[in-house]
Amino acid sequence: MTNIPKDVVEKEAEQLFENWPSDDAAGSEFFFTGGSTEIRNSSSTSQSLSSQLMGVQNIKDLKRGGGVPNPAAHIEVVDDLDDFVVDRVEIVEDSQYEDLFFAVKSKIYARFDFIRILSMFFGDVPMTARDLVLNSGDFHLIEYLKTTTTDYFAVSQLAYLYALDTMGVDTVRFREQDGCPICSAHDGVLYSVRNVLNLLSSGEFLTHPYCECQWDPVIYREMYSGPLEGNLNLPDYNLRNGLVLKSVPIEMKSDIEDSLDGWESDFDSVSFINIGDYILNEVDDVDDSSGVVVVDHAGTLVVHNSYVDRFGPADFIREFRKAKLLPKVVDVNELKGSQVYFIGGRSAYHHEGRYWDINTGECLS
Ligand SMILES: [Zn+2]
Ligand SMILES: [Zn+2]
Secondary structure: OOOHHHHHHHHHHHHHHHOOOOOOOOOOOOOOOOOOOOOOOOOOOOHHHHHHOOOOOOHHHHHHOOOOOOOOOOOOOOOOHHHOOOOOOEOOOHHHHHHHHHHHHHHHHHHOOHHHHHHHHOOOOOOOHHHHHOOHHHHHHHHHHHHHOOEHHHHHHHHHHHHHHHOOOOEEEEEOOOOOHHHHHHOOOEEEHHHHHHHHHOOOOOOOOOOOOEEEEEOOOOOOOOOOOOOOEOOOEEEEOOEEEEOOEHHHHHHHHHHHOOOOOOOOEEEEEOHHHHHHHHOOOOOOOOOOOEEEEOOEEEEEOOOEOOEOHHHHHHHHHHHHHOOOEOOHHHHOOOOEEEEOOEEEEEEOOEEEEOOOOEEOO
């Protein structure tokens, strides 16, 4: 695996990001229309809307979980989205659209070594990184965007999602970054890349203009077929003394390392594979493997390498660590006074997110 184009392109992309002007935003207007954030002063004509939003006058109220219901109150809606949108970074020059597309696309391409993969399609023809990264579809879109938006974030999200689409990635997970309640509601939710692309390229938003949030690629390894095949996992490497990581899914590297941070483990490697196959072939003492995503087996922590619903390998590791820390039985005297629930015919105290049998102290779920 050669790293030459990856390093060069990554550096160029990094520089473009760092030098991006961010203080030219004053006085500019939204160009996209039909977004979800157009908050008007409400009048008595929209009865149904105001009764749905009783007591909610601004985004801060939504974040607090709504105000005090008072159907008679006159509701004056305040647009306080600005409090949550920190940087309204604008694109000010025509040439910056292409630069931004190139920077965003090459950054995500470089992560998957996709520039090298693309160059193999062209055989002996010498190509620049720009020739490889930007295609005719991008140039059409760039021309269109020049006349319709100056929203830096919307343009970069489009470039990013088109890059994923080209690499055969069809699902993304929303990662909230701007602290606003609209975006928080989408945090961790999966979306189809094509659907979000359709939305953004027709001038609409999943959340709001100038949304700084990010999308994580979601690659179902058991189903993926596309140009990244055979290049989806990192070669084995040493994370720290005595802990080797095997077949880490490229796109989850930092999240996985984060989930293992500070864990004094009793295994010496963590291996990411299709756990159903692994249990079937290697483990004798697990009767029912359905629902199992992590096993600690023969000195190796084996972690399922793909998503299950909206949760991925790093989430599995975090849950596994949490469960390991919890005792299997507690002293019921210490839980007296906790809320009591009924689970499958037994009574249980609810404590620290788990349920404990009120007689035996056993952890029920
Ligand atoms: Zn937001
Ligand atoms: Zn956002």
